[in-house]
Amino acid sequence: MKVEGLDHFGIEVANLAHAERFYSEVLGLAVVAHLGDQTLLKCGQQNLALFQVAREPLSPSERRDRIKHPLGRGHHAFRVSGPDFAAARARLTEAGVECASPIDWGDHDCLYFLDPDGNLLEVVSYR
Numbered sequence: 001m002k003v004e005g006l007d008h009f010g011i012e013v014a015n016l017a018h019a020e021r022f023y024s025e026v027l028g029l030a031v032v033a034h035l036g037d038q039t040l041l042k043c044g045q046q047n048l049a050l051f052q053v054a055r056e057p058l059s060p061s062e063r064r065d066r067i068k069h070p071l072g073r074g075h076h077a078f079r080v081s082g083p084d085f086a087a088a089r090a091r092l093t094e095a096g097v098e099c100a101s102p103i104d105w106g107d108h109d110c111l112y113f114l115d116p117d118g119n120l121l122e123v124v125s126y127r
Contacts, residue, residue, distance in 0.1 A: 085125035
């Protein structure tokens with residue numbers, strides 16, 4: 001088998017409409033389709049599928065712990081340009097999104113943040 005690339009990735013959310021607004025209005029992803037209990041969004045050359053599932057929300061302390069210690073945890077990373085990295089940080093802050101401090105890895109920068117359901121996400125920019 002030879003994998004050609006990533007076609008799409010899926011994220012579970014409790015409130016599909018709320019998540020769709022976050023991913024489209026805050027992150028700027030375009031809605032491709034509504035498919036029952038899921039929404040498909042364009043994410044570069046791939047798609048992101050939001051799947052509505054019944055689940056308990058994270059407690060405030062669980063959310064704080066997840067964003068305070070993001071390294072080594074499962075997450076999804078969105079690549080952006082250098083100028084868009086600064087814009088992304090400003091946009092997330094403006095929208096009141098919980099973010100960790102940016103990390104400078106020498107050859108790239110990253111910023112971890114949480115979606116409304118507490119899914120750990122990242123924006124990354126390579127130099």
